[in-house]
Amino acid sequence: MTGDTLPDWRDSLPWPAADTHKHARGRLGVVSGKATQTGAARLAARGGLRIGAGLVRILCPPDAAAVVAPTIEAIMLTPFGSDEALAEAAAEMDAVVIGPAAGVNEVTQANIRALAGTGAVLVVDADGLTAFEGWPADLFELLDRDDVLTPHEGEFKRLFPGLLDQGREAAAAEAARRADAVMVLKGPATVIAAPDGRLAINDNGTPWLATAGSGDVLAGMIGGLVAQRMDSFDAARAAVWMHAEAARGFGPGLIAEDLPERLPAVLAALFAQSSH
Amino acid sequence: MTGDTLPDWRDSLPWPAADTHKHARGRLGVVSGKATQTGAARLAARGGLRIGAGLVRILCPPDAAAVVAPTIEAIMLTPFGSDEALAEAAAEMDAVVIGPAAGVNEVTQANIRALAGTGAVLVVDADGLTAFEGWPADLFELLDRDDVLTPHEGEFKRLFPGLLDQGREAAAAEAARRADAVMVLKGPATVIAAPDGRLAINDNGTPWLATAGSGDVLAGMIGGLVAQRMDSFDAARAAVWMHAEAARGFGPGLIAEDLPERLPAVLAALFAQSSH
Amino acid sequence: MTGDTLPDWRDSLPWPAADTHKHARGRLGVVSGKATQTGAARLAARGGLRIGAGLVRILCPPDAAAVVAPTIEAIMLTPFGSDEALAEAAAEMDAVVIGPAAGVNEVTQANIRALAGTGAVLVVDADGLTAFEGWPADLFELLDRDDVLTPHEGEFKRLFPGLLDQGREAAAAEAARRADAVMVLKGPATVIAAPDGRLAINDNGTPWLATAGSGDVLAGMIGGLVAQRMDSFDAARAAVWMHAEAARGFGPGLIAEDLPERLPAVLAALFAQSSH
């Protein structure tokens, strides 16, 4: 553990009870990019599964199915051929991550629009954010207060031009208000802001996280916690902290694929200190 | 080890003798679902191989062969294009697992029917059970007394509507009698019941098992033990216990893929205490 | 280490010198079966690479290339469309393993015939032996004195009907004489016999080796040592011993895929005791 005090989201972590069934433990969908770009979704899905979602399903374009299928065992797979088919698949999910390697285009916009019509909590990352550059209001009107956006500064500027001039904290708070969703403004000290005004600054960041795919794993981890019905603001804070803790435990040489595999050690330390 | 006393199935575990050949050690078949759904069979096969079956072969629809082939090394592969071809492949097996991601449809029914005509002990799980919802007697008439059914409560209710009102133990016992097969009613305290009246309640269950694919591994482990000619009731009890022991040894962050890889430690502890 | 004394092949082990180049360290080819049956060759190749062959190349039928290609990194791949093409590829090899999952048919016969015309030392295993059931002399006339055959008892009987009635040691010795090649008669106490009369009985066998693919790894290990120009009789003895030592170090739950990964520990112990 970093610091002297335990994180105050600790008691909200969704440890399974003795009679928890895998469906009740939370169902997470992760939307994959095209056939050559499936790695990001696989990283996110692995992060979501390791953090405790009972079921994780990759939702992919038909041509990507042959790539994804041999790479997964516990993670499940559903190809979808249209935004309607995506929404249908997502109807059985508690949360869906979209954006990692999704493509900056109208298909991604349409997919997010379709997902917004389901009951699943959305975690929108990467291309899912950039696809609305120039039309941020089109994205915001689709969001519910428990949805989560996870921009790094470049992506943040595309949705909120000029807002960072107010400083990262004020910018994240205002952005959460405008989007009416939880904002995770990534960086050395990631800021997490809720539309109801709650705001937190993560204090265990580490430069080892500056590696490709790291953000995909984080999006999956947030998705995995909200799928377990953890409050979205708490889930974002917890995932950001655990993500960094996993990286700190690994140190130099870290690549994104290490992060999900370090989660059990991070979770075990938290569990040992919990009031379970 | 959990508790003060060793499990009484311990002395029935099929440790290989100095002159045991891989064929004599037991041959397990695992029926795979379609191309996008092969992970469940691969998890079951891995569980069966790790628990000691000498040969494990995935039997898959032709279109799934290209997915499964690059994922296996010691596990073998036979595509089958019809239920007759499946039965032919199964004729060289001591046990066959069917159900994980098999599909809830008539093909699965026909495949189980074909397998029942071979000498292989059947372990029927998941979709293999649900495929007979509404027609449970059609399944039961196919079963032999050493076959094993592994429903969770949802699947149990589909085959035995209302029976759970008697409580889990009585329900499992009655179900074993009706099906004339070993019943493994999964849950926090898994109940194992044999058609001859033997009944056991597993006492080392853990909530970490509430993760996708966990049941597939268990089905494979039971199959791996009965392929080694362990009594089906003892095999089910042993597999349920070892499955939970593997999960307890891993703790928070467990995913199904970890279970087969934890089996060597569980087996080593049992072997050290055995009268081999 | 098992026993009080070090194995007398120890000083023949081909440790690389400071200026050894990967080509000089030995080039091993492994012939793969068809697309659904490539696992055996991949296990053998991994065993050969881990035991020190500088270059290992899987030689596969064209339709198997798409299966093998994504599963290898350091191991290389050459598809071949005819026995002539196989011989051409093998001309750049110091040793070739053929037999694991090769198929019991005339193609395998033709492939062995083609390989015999190259300068590569042959290790013939599994289907490569059974393909000559009924015509053992056709196989023997292709062999050189440094080639190695690795039958288990079932395969041995197909090539030498009745010979096992003389006992395993006498049978292996006579078989080596008839085949004019090194014979590895596998079993609880594997017998290694050379055509010049040398004979050894392995003393560290373990029942954990009774698992699918175990023999494929052994064939690859023998191939990896002879590719490094170790004497074939010594190579067979060394590989059999190290193979068992790797299995003993793992214990219950062993599967064939574990064996190559345990070789570094076995090699390190031998290296520490060597006069390098």
Added chain:
Amino acid sequence: MTGDTLPDWRDSLPWPAADTHKHARGRLGVVSGKATQTGAARLAARGGLRIGAGLVRILCPPDAAAVVAPTIEAIMLTPFGSDEALAEAAAEMDAVVIGPAAGVNEVTQANIRALAGTGAVLVVDADGLTAFEGWPADLFELLDRDDVLTPHEGEFKRLFPGLLDQGREAAAAEAARRADAVMVLKGPATVIAAPDGRLAINDNGTPWLATAGSGDVLAGMIGGLVAQRMDSFDAARAAVWMHAEAARGFGPGLIAEDLPERLPAVLAALFAQSSH
């Protein structure tokens, strides 16, 4: 660490700062060979990612994409159908590795020519060198002073016939001058020479590196460091040293795939001693 003193490139290692973004940390491209020969590029890419490049992208011929796609997660993939397309993809890279399993042909020549027109630092290895046998000046005129060539002695002789007669040190120095690029002449004591006259001899070489793919990993490691804007001469020295240190830490049984996975331990030891 080997020896009493720390390597003097230590203080030039590009440790990420607290606010380093993955793009700023360095972007590495690795050019893959054809569909059956992608392993070399995957090894190089893994080495480059582990050593700290923030983004690593495999650039492959279109037919190789289906092979590479399922094998990567954090590493990204762009197929290219022409040398123009390759140059376009490389325009977003800080460094590009070309040569491992690239093929000794005019396509490789054209690809290197196209890459030379981008701003990316080039690391030219293996087939990328041999493709210019007979026309070394055609290669040299494409190179900048921060580009790196990584020949073993065989490849060196093809570009500089007779030059090794002067001894390895003088030959490497003269070769660096002629090519006007950093020369890494591999061998038991690898010589690193810069066109400005700097020269270093690596002192922690180990015979365990004589294994297929070892050189591919080294090329990727050099590429990963220069992508992070480390001076090319220092990067080459550092990578050669760390590559050997990783191998020494593993010992007997090493295969190339182990090298990237040992880098975190090597990096951690260096980081602990750095003035970060």
